[in-house]
Amino acid sequence: MSETKFQSLKDLPTSHLLGAGTAMCAGCGGLEALHGIYDILGEKTVFINAAGCMSLLSVYPFTPFRGSWLYTAMASAPAGAQGVRDALDILLEKERIGPEDDLQTVVLTGDGSAYGMGLSATSAAIERGLDFIYICYDNEGYGNTGHQYSGATPHGARTATSKGPRGFGGHKKDLFAIWAAHRPSYVATVVGSEPLDLARKIEKAGELKGPRLIIVLAPCPTGWDYDPMETVEIGKLAVKTGVWPLKEYVDGKVAHTRVPRKRLPVEDYLKKQGRFAHLFDPHFQEEVVKEIQGRVDAYWEEFDG
Amino acid sequence: MSRMLLTGNGAAAWGMRLAEVDYLPAFPITPQTEIIETVAKWIDKDEIDCRMVTLESEHSMITAAGAAAATGVRVFTATSSQGLLYGMEMLYTVAGWRAPFVLVNVSRGLSSPITLEPDHNDILAARDSGFLQIHCATCQEVLDSILLAYRLAEDERVRLPVIVNLDGFYLSFTREPVDIPELAAVSRFLPPFDPENIRFKASEPVSQAVAVLGGGPYSYFRYQSHLAALNAASIFDDIGSEFGRIFGRTYEAVEAYRAADAELVFVMMGSFATKAKDAVDRLREAGQAVGLVRPRLLRPFPAAAFRQVLAGKKGAAVIDQNLSAGAGGILHGELTAALYGRPNAPNILAGFIGGLGGRDIGPEEFFEMAAVTRKAVDEGRTPPPRLLYTEGELREVRTLQKIAGIT
Ligand SMILES: Cc1ncc(C[n+]2csc(CCOP(=O)(O)OP(=O)(O)O)c2C)c(N)n1
Numbered sequence: 197m198s199e200t201k202f203q204s205l206k207d208l209p210t211s212h213l214l215g216a217g218t219a220m221c222a223g224c225g226g227l228e229a230l231h232g233i234y235d236i237l238g239e240k241t242v243f244i245n246a247a248g249c250m251s252l253l254s255v256y257p258f259t260p261f262r263g264s265w266l267y268t269a270m271a272s273a274p275a276g277a278q279g280v281r282d283a284l285d286i287l288l289e290k291e292r293i294g295p296e297d298d299l300q301t302v303v304l305t306g307d308g309s310a311y312g313m314g315l316s317a318t319s320a321a322i323e324r325g326l327d328f329i330y331i332c333y334d335n336e337g338y339g340n341t342g343h344q345y346s347g348a349t350p351h352g353a354r355t356a357t358s359k360g361p362r363g364f365g366g367h368k369k370d371l372f373a374i375w376a377a378h379r380p381s382y383v384a385t386v387v388g389s390e391p392l393d394l395a396r397k398i399e400k401a402g403e404l405k406g407p408r409l410i411i412v413l414a415p416c417p418t419g420w421d422y423d424p425m426e427t428v429e430i431g432k433l434a435v436k437t438g439v440w441p442l443k444e445y446v447d448g449k450v451a452h453t454r455v456p457r458k459r460l461p462v463e464d465y466l467k468k469q470g471r472f473a474h475l476f477d478p479h480f481q482e483e484v485v486k487e488i489q490g491r492v493d494a495y496w497e498e499f500d501g
Numbered sequence: 502m503s504r505m506l507l508t509g510n511g512a513a514a515w516g517m518r519l520a521e522v523d524y525l526p527a528f529p530i531t532p533q534t535e536i537i538e539t540v541a542k543w544i545d546k547d548e549i550d551c552r553m554v555t556l557e558s559e560h561s562m563i564t565a566a567g568a569a570a571a572t573g574v575r576v577f578t579a580t581s582s583q584g585l586l587y588g589m590e591m592l593y594t595v596a597g598w599r600a601p602f603v604l605v606n607v608s609r610g611l612s613s614p615i616t617l618e619p620d621h622n623d624i625l626a627a628r629d630s631g632f633l634q635i636h637c638a639t640c641q642e643v644l645d646s647i648l649l650a651y652r653l654a655e656d657e658r659v660r661l662p663v664i665v666n667l668d669g670f671y672l673s674f675t676r677e678p679v680d681i682p683e684l685a686a687v688s689r690f691l692p693p694f695d696p697e698n699i700r701f702k703a704s705e706p707v708s709q710a711v712a713v714l715g716g717g718p719y720s721y722f723r724y725q726s727h728l729a730a731l732n733a734a735s736i737f738d739d740i741g742s743e744f745g746r747i748f749g750r751t752y753e754a755v756e757a758y759r760a761a762d763a764e765l766v767f768v769m770m771g772s773f774a775t776k777a778k779d780a781v782d783r784l785r786e787a788g789q790a791v792g793l794v795r796p797r798l799l800r801p802f803p804a805a806a807f808r809q810v811l812a813g814k815k816g817a818a819v820i821d822q823n824l825s826a827g828a829g830g831i832l833h834g835e836l837t838a839a840l841y842g843r844p845n846a847p848n849i850l851a852g853f854i855g856g857l858g859g860r861d862i863g864p865e866e867f868f869e870m871a872a873v874t875r876k877a878v879d880e881g882r883t884p885p886p887r888l889l890y891t892e893g894e895l896r897e898v899r900t901l902q903k904i905a906g907i908t
């Protein structure tokens with residue numbers, strides 16, 4: 197694989213390929229990341245989408261994509277990618293289209309789809325070695341339906357279906373590990389507020405073949421309850437507190453692309469978001485915050501060895 | 502042309518082979534599996550140039566089928582009962598994509614209780630999905646219908662996916678002599694798929710299946726599909742005759758057997774209609790002017806053809822191999838809607854439910870249904886839907902209940 201084109205922030209594209217004026221909320225962290233991703237993958241792509249916020253990117257007769265798009269359903273975007281990829285391969289083999297008309301098949305779904313309903317379709321697509329890129333924008337809940345908790349919701353978060361004093365009682369599923377256990381070509385975590393790291397990973401994914409899967413932490417002002425202008429800051433804090441490890445899986449090994457040596461306390465991240473406000477007000481729920489901190493510490497201890 | 506002894510499933514595989522299908526997304530289910538196994542064997546032996554992929558579910562299978570068709574290749578797939586329902590969300594979805602491909606459904610009763618034997622509740626659950634439906638009664642018809650289905654699906658005035666339905670066991674596993682047309686003749690009838698503007702390619706980016714806001718655009722696209730489905734009715738007539746000119750077997754949307762001079766007719770779909778044909782012959786021998794009317798095309802609903810063949814009949818016994826719980830037979834309701842208030846329509850449409858889960862319909866039952874219908878005609882009153890069941894069958898169930906300790 198070639199050396200990265202993206203040595204520093206000034207190597208990043210200065211204008212965006214993805215059009216503006218979509219129905220996404222102001223400050224949408226998923227859209228922020230998608231801009232960065234699309235700039236690198238480019239227009240020779242077909243985005244295969246599952247039900248979620250991003251389904252409203254392309255609303256008849258408008259689309260912000262210069263390339264192609266296919267909306268499927270909540271559970272089966274990876275199967276849609278299978279059909280498109282196979283058909284493109286057939287058309288190429290039978291010389292009904294030329295190589296210049298080939299497309300990168302890119303699945304775009306939320307966490308609800310990726311962590312839950314679409315997981316078996318994804319698992320099977322990886323096991324079949326499908327040549328595709330999967331982008332999961334993880335806003336940690338069923339955003340489009342009003343932000344109910346999903347398999348990606350973190351412990352303690354208030355959602356439309358976890359409004360009790362302790363928030364969500366479950367724990368975020370480790371999708372990275374689940375995907376990596378399938379031994380695909382590539383798995384990575386990214387966040388829009390770390391654009392250089394994101395660009396390098398998308399660049400790498402774009403150069404590889406086979407199943408390549410990306411989980412994007414997608415700060416969501418609407419579902420996480422914070423001021424849209426804080427999206428970048430919250431994304432950065434997710435990394436600095438160690439809540440969102442930036443890492444990649446390639447050739448059977450997991451490597452961190454950023455190790456926050458001096459991790460900030462998780463409170464710095466939690467306090468910024470209304471969805472965790474009940475942990476601090478009317479009284480400090482020390483044991484819940486400790487539990488969250490404990491899990492983050494345990495994660496990094498395991499990797500620090 | 503050669504002649505072979507083929508099962509209904511074998512005939513389905515041959516239909517797909519002659520259509521020179523590019524892509525087959527698959528998933529096993531009894532009684533359909535023989536189709537995909539047959540194709541897999543041909544692929545392994547390099548006898549056909551088709552790519553086959555086994556998906557992890559029918560939901561994914563139908564998604565992949567629709568997506569590949571929307572990219573511009575010729576697609577075939579097959580399923581049955583639980584599989585068809587598991588993929589139901591995607592049936593509606595890919596029909597809305599206007600992705601032309603052919604799906605064979607091998608009818609099988611739906612759970613619960615779970616069974617392997619046929620009836621039509623599975624295929625009728627897909628009635629409103631936007632797929633067109635062709636129903637077969639013989640193995641020959643299965644093969645031929647697949648070729649007709651591709652012509653219909655790919656016609657630029659239609660562009661909708663088509664389901665070809667055959668009954669599990671009775672047709673899927675029954676061997677009949679089948680004429681296998683020459684590939685060259687088939688290519689004349691069914692030229693290679695020209696996807697025109699159906700495709701994904703870099704030089705011509707396109708957004709397919711995008712969201713709409715509001716009922717206006719939503720209704721627009723739904724109406725478009727409906728109008729396209731309606732177009733398919735006259736196109737089916739045309740290609741059915743063209744097929745006859747090339748292959749010597751003409752297909753009409755509604756088959757009429759000894760119906761022209763009949764006073765009463767049975768109306769039935771699928772392979773059980775061959776039982777009705779046999780009963781018609783016996784009733785004729787007994788001096789009764791009875792015929793059979795069988796829709797091949799169920800979507801679009803061949804209302805005009807029905808009106809024509811049923812004009813002047815005194816009554817019809819509509820035998821539904823399905824049950825809409827709390828209502829009755831589905832074909833009965835559809836036919837009533839097509840005939841109500843029409844001049845020359847039969848006065849009486851008597852509804853019967855039979856053949857659920859593969860339950861046989863015996864000759865004496867056809868005689869009884871004819872008698873019930875005749876009586877209704879004489880009295881001028883439509884009877885309530887009848888559920889076919891014999892005392893013997895009830896006794897059998899009672900015996901089973903006794904064994905199970907249920908009193
Ligand atoms: C089969 C099915 N069930 C439920 C829904 C309703 N639904 C639409 S979007 C959505 C939430 C999806 O969540 P996620 O994948 O996280 O995407 P987000 O909305 O957060 O962008 C749900 C539940 C649906 N479209 N399809």
Ligand code: SF4
Nearest residue numbers: 221224249339416418
């Ligand atoms: S709800 Fe959240 S994820 Fe969805 S568009 Fe708004 S900010 Fe983005």
Ligand SMILES: [Mg+2]
Nearest residue numbers: 306307337339
């Ligand atoms: Mg979500």
